[in-house]
Amino acid sequence: MEISPDAIIFFKWNGIHLNATILFTWVVMLILILISWLATRNLTIGPKISRWQNFLEVIVGYIRQQVKEITQQNPDPFIPFLGTLFLFISVSNLLAIIPGYQAPTGSLSTTGALAICVFFAIPIFGIAKKGALAYFKHYLEPSIFMAPFNVIGDFSRTLALAVRLFGNVMSGSLIVAVLLIITPLFIPIVMQVLGLLIGQIQAYIFTVLATVYIASATRIENKPEQIEQKEGSKEDE
Amino acid sequence: MLLDSFTIIAQIINFLILIYLLKRFLFNRIIKIMDEREKQITDRMQDAKTAKEAAQKELDEQQRIREELQEKWNEMLAQAKKDAQKKREELVKDARSKIDEEQKNWREAILKQRTAFLRDLRHLSCEQVCQMSRKVLADLAGEKLENQLIENFLIQLGKLTKEEKNDFIRFIDKDERKIWVDSSFQLTGKKESEIRKILEEIIGDKVEINFKVSPKLICGIETRTEGKKISWNIENYLDGLEEQFKKAFTEFSFQESDVEKKEN
Numbered sequence: 387m388e389i390s391p392d393a394i395i396f397f398k399w400n401g402i403h404l405n406a407t408i409l410f411t412w413v414v415m416l417i418l419i420l421i422s423w424l425a426t427r428n429l430t431i432g433p434k435i436s437r438w439q440n441f442l443e444v445i446v447g448y449i450r451q452q453v454k455e456i457t458q459q460n461p462d463p464f465i466p467f468l469g470t471l472f473l474f475i476s477v478s479n480l481l482a483i484i485p486g487y488q489a490p491t492g493s494l495s496t497t498g499a500l501a502i503c504v505f506f507a508i509p510i511f512g513i514a515k516k517g518a519l520a521y522f523k524h525y526l527e528p529s530i531f532m533a534p535f536n537v538i539g540d541f542s543r544t545l546a547l548a549v550r551l552f553g554n555v556m557s558g559s560l561i562v563a564v565l566l567i568i569t570p571l572f573i574p575i576v577m578q579v580l581g582l583l584i585g586q587i588q589a590y591i592f593t594v595l596a597t598v599y600i601a602s603a604t605r606i607e608n609k610p611e612q613i614e615q616k617e618g619s620k621e622d623e
Numbered sequence: 624m625l626l627d628s629f630t631i632i633a634q635i636i637n638f639l640i641l642i643y644l645l646k647r648f649l650f651n652r653i654i655k656i657m658d659e660r661e662k663q664i665t666d667r668m669q670d671a672k673t674a675k676e677a678a679q680k681e682l683d684e685q686q687r688i689r690e691e692l693q694e695k696w697n698e699m700l701a702q703a704k705k706d707a708q709k710k711r712e713e714l715v716k717d718a719r720s721k722i723d724e725e726q727k728n729w730r731e732a733i734l735k736q737r738t739a740f741l742r743d744l745r746h747l748s749c750e751q752v753c754q755m756s757r758k759v760l761a762d763l764a765g766e767k768l769e770n771q772l773i774e775n776f777l778i779q780l781g782k783l784t785k786e787e788k789n790d791f792i793r794f795i796d797k798d799e800r801k802i803w804v805d806s807s808f809q810l811t812g813k814k815e816s817e818i819r820k821i822l823e824e825i826i827g828d829k830v831e832i833n834f835k836v837s838p839k840l841i842c843g844i845e846t847r848t849e850g851k852k853i854s855w856n857i858e859n860y861l862d863g864l865e866e867q868f869k870k871a872f873t874e875f876s877f878q879e880s881d882v883e884k885k886e887n
Contacts, residue, residue, distance in 0.1 A: 392627045401629070408633050415641050422649035429652055431660040439656075446653045462654060466646035474641060490634070494625040499634035552625075 389556060391488035392495050407493040414478050414490065445473075449593075456594065457601035463514075464600060467507055471500065472593040479555060479585025483578060489585070492555040494548065501548035504596045505540070512603030521603065547595060554588045737872055745865055746841060749857050753807075753842030756857070768842070769808045773818070776844045776855040780821050783853075788825050794848035800830045805837040806844040807856070822846065 391406035398404075425438035435443075449469045453461035478491045490496045512521040525536045558581035565574045757768040783791070795802060804810075804818055819832050843856015 390625055392625075392630050403629065405627070405630060407630050408637070411634060411637050415637060415644075418641065419644050419648060422645060426648055426652040429656045431656055431663055439653075442649065442653055443657060446650060447657065450654070465654065466642055466650050469650055470638070470642045470645045473645065474638065493630065495627045495630035496634045498626060499631045499638060502631070502635060503638055 389560070390493045390495070391490065392493050394488065406488040407490045407496055410478070410481075410488050411490040411496065414474060414481065417481075418473055418477060452594070453597055456597045457604065459601070459604065464511065464597070467503075468593055468597055468600070471504075471596060472589055475500070475551065475589035475592055476586060479589060480582065482555075482559065482581060482585060489555050489559065491551055491585075491588075492559055494552045494556075497548040497552040497555075500551070500592070501544045504547060504599065505544040507596070508540070508599050508603045511600050515604040516606060524603075543595075543599065547592060551588050551592050554584055558584055737869075741865055741868055744868060745858070745861055748861055748864060749841035752857055752861070756842075770814075772842070772844055772855060773810070773814050777817060777821055779855055780825060780846075780853065783825065791848060791851050791853060792826055794850040795826070795830065796849050800828075801833065802826075802830055802846060802848050803833045803835060804844070804846045805835050805840055807837065807840040807842050809836055810834055818846075 391410065394406035396404045396406070396409060421438070422442070425436070425442050428436070429439055430436075446465070446469065449472060450461045450465060453464055453468055457464065475491055478489050478496075481487050482489045509521060525533045527536075558577075562574050562577050562581060565577055753768070760766050760768050760771060802822065804815075804822075810818070815834055818834075822832060823829065840854075840856055841858065843854060843858065845852055845854030845856065847853070
């Protein structure tokens with residue numbers, strides 16, 4: 387029995403190999419893109435819309451609402467990244483009910499890759515919003531001596547993101563596998579249902595944490611001088 | 624091995640591709656359509672709000688017009704009632720005045736008829752009494768009524784007091800010195816001279832006495848100056864009878880009017 391789907395290799399050539407993680411990632415990607423493409427072919431703004439359009443609007447609307455509540459900013463610039471993150475993790479975990487399927491999120495490589503994406507997305511969004519100087523300045527707060535700890539904090543939270551998701555998904559599938567050996571009837575089904583729930587919760591947690599990190603990086607703190615300037619400009623108006 | 628560098632890189636690439644594709648096929652399209660719908664709903668709500676405001680304004684205007692019309696209608700109704708009342712009063716007044724006039728005419732007509740009737744009655748009564756007296760006197764005493772009338776007339780003249788005589792003389796025209804003796808029958812020469820004699824005694828002077836038969840005097844004789852008259856005729860007896868008839872007529876007409884009121 388393999389702990390990670392990385393170990394299941396289907397094809398290998400000159401250091402390039404196709405393992406179960408990549409393969410099932412493609413499957414997930416294909417499903418997501420196919421559904422998106424099919425559902426968004428004939429979009430209408432009229433009162434009568436297709437069920438698929440309605441379904442996707444609910445999901446996207448919910449993501450937008452969550453991101454807006456957390457960031458307290460216009461959510462649209464973050465939606466493609468955070469939305470994709472949530473949908474990928476969610477669908478990857480959801481498909482775990484299909485026999486033979488290996489969730490890509492059960493691989494530390496996948497969760498690590500996602501965490502690395504988040505790790506780089508935070509400064510990209512931060513710099514885009516506040517400028518490089520303002521962004522990197524926060525590493526020196528509250529004092530310059532805290533800079534190493536701030537950097538370590540960034541790395542550690544990225545690591546925590548990756549390991550948390552990997553641990554949960556991997557443990558879920560391991561538990562089911564172990565229970566199948568001990569009690570092959572009924573109990574694994576319950577654990578599988580629980581695994582589905584945990585999978586969705588983890589997708590939510592991963593996305594929310596990524597949102598929080600990005601929100602903290604992009605939030606413009608109103609300094610006293612800035613507040614005074616704003617009030618002054620309002621009075622001028 | 625839990626971490627595989629190739630897989631990590633491949634997954635990063637996969638994830639970036641997925642971000643791009645989902646952005647293109649899902650998020651951009653869905654967000655755009657959601658924003659458009661939101662805008663459309665906002666626009667429609669704004670339109671509905673505007674339309675509602677316009678409708679409310681129109682409703683208020685209609686309400687105002689209706690109240691104005693109601694007020695005008697009430698005023699017209701009050702005026703019409705007032706006019707009708709006035710017209711009614713005028714008509715009633717007019718009708719009453721007409722009724723009063725007709726009643727007056729009717730009363731006058733009745734009065735005329737009554738007067739005429741009484742006059743005729745008096746005349747007829749006089750004639751009847753005269754004829755009857757004449758017959759009774761002739762049958763019972765063998766006397767003529769005319770003679771008795773003259774006799775009594777002469778007696779009455781003889782009984783005149785001094786004041787009455789002076790009063791009679793005072794009205795004799797001083798220039799013409801004329802008096803008239805009217806009778807309902809032709810006087811004989813003897814009777815004329817008797818009368819002349821006694822009148823001249825009363826007057827104490829010579830006057831011109833004109834004897835004349837007057838049909839107006841039904842049964843009697845009288846002497847008159849310009850403003851005074853001494854008469855002896857049956858009419859005097861009938862004055863009481865006429866009064867009785869008048870009274871009877873009045874009572875009868877009162878009773879009739881009471882019956883009419885009760886019937887109404």
